[in-house]
Amino acid sequence: MSGKGAPELTVKNCGDLRVAVIAAQWHTQVMDGLLEGAARALKEAGIEEPTVLRVPGSFELPVVAKALAGRGYDAIVALGVIIRGGTPHFEYVSQGVTAGLTQVAVESGVPVGFGILTCDTEEQALDRAGLPGSREDKGHEAVTAAVITAATLRSVSEPWR
Ligand code: DLZ
Numbered sequence: 001m002s003g004k005g006a007p008e009l010t011v012k013n014c015g016d017l018r019v020a021v022i023a024a025q026w027h028t029q030v031m032d033g034l035l036e037g038a039a040r041a042l043k044e045a046g047i048e049e050p051t052v053l054r055v056p057g058s059f060e061l062p063v064v065a066k067a068l069a070g071r072g073y074d075a076i077v078a079l080g081v082i083i084r085g086g087t088p089h090f091e092y093v094s095q096g097v098t099a100g101l102t103q104v105a106v107e108s109g110v111p112v113g114f115g116i117l118t119c120d121t122e123e124q125a126l127d128r129a130g131l132p133g134s135r136e137d138k139g140h141e142a143v144t145a146a147v148i149t150a151a152t153l154r155s156v157s158e159p160w161r
Contacts, residue, residue, distance in 0.1 A: 006136070007144045011151040015046025017074040019147065022065060024058045027081035027122070033129030034079045034115055037139030040130075045147045058082050058116060059093050062100025069108035075150035076104075077113035077142050084120045094118045111149035115142030 021038050023031060035052075042050050051073070055064055058080030065076050078101050084090040097116055105112040115138050119125040130137030 006141050007148060009041075009044055009144055009148065011148050014147050014151045015048070017045070017047060017147060017150050017154075018051075018072060019047050019075045019077065019143070019150075020051040020053065020068045020073045021077045021079065021143070022053050022055060022061055022068070023079040024055055024061060024081065026057055027083060027125060029131075030081045030117065030122070030125040030129045031079065033126070033131040033134065034081070034117075034139030034142075037130030037137045037141075038077060038079060038115065038143045041140040041143035041147070045143070047147070057093070058097045061097050061116075062104055065101055065104045065112055066108070069104055069110040069112075073110060074154070075111050075113065075146040077115055077146050079115040079139055079142065081117045081125050082119070083122055083125060084118075090118070109153070111146050111153065113142035113144075113146030113149075115139050 023035055055061055061078045061080055065078055068076050082094050101112045117125045117128055127134050128136040128138045130139055
């Protein structure tokens with residue numbers, strides 16, 4: 001996918017949103033970049049005290065996202081790095097986490113920012129990690145998308161004035 005069209009924070013007054021970030025542990029250097037990008041985006045949105053949780057791998061993200069969606073969070077952001085190896089494992093983990101996070105968001109009504117990198121090589125992942133020299137900043141994008149969506153959902157659930 002092309003990097004064009006990355007979201008920008010277009011909503012105001014979102015500092016009171018309750019946001020949780022869940023991050024897998026695989027591929028530390030890339031994940032550190034995603035976490036830093038996510039933290040930057042949260043700061044820009046005025047969200048001072050996000051919950052940050054770690055899980056072993058990307059496959060574990062949906063079950064924790066589901067638990068958080070039932071605990072009053074306005075938005076959840078899932079961060080994972082999945083890099084293709086020599087077996088079909090990549091497909092199973094990628095499909096499982098994508099379907100699982102989609103299901104959590106649609107069934108709970110809580111937006112889930114999709115900060116999952118599915119790359120053929122570590123180089124591709126580094127290029128999207130928001131690190132110095134990266135072309136894209138997917139941790140930042142995932143937080144921004146989730147915050148905008150949560151603010152949009154709040155605006156449509158408030159009584160019309
Ligand atoms: C097992 C595995 C492999 C091979 N690769 C990755 C990966 O690139 N990225 C990732 O987030 N997790 C990987 N995992 C771990 C699985 O997500 C999961 O944690 C294990 O299968 C245990 O359920």
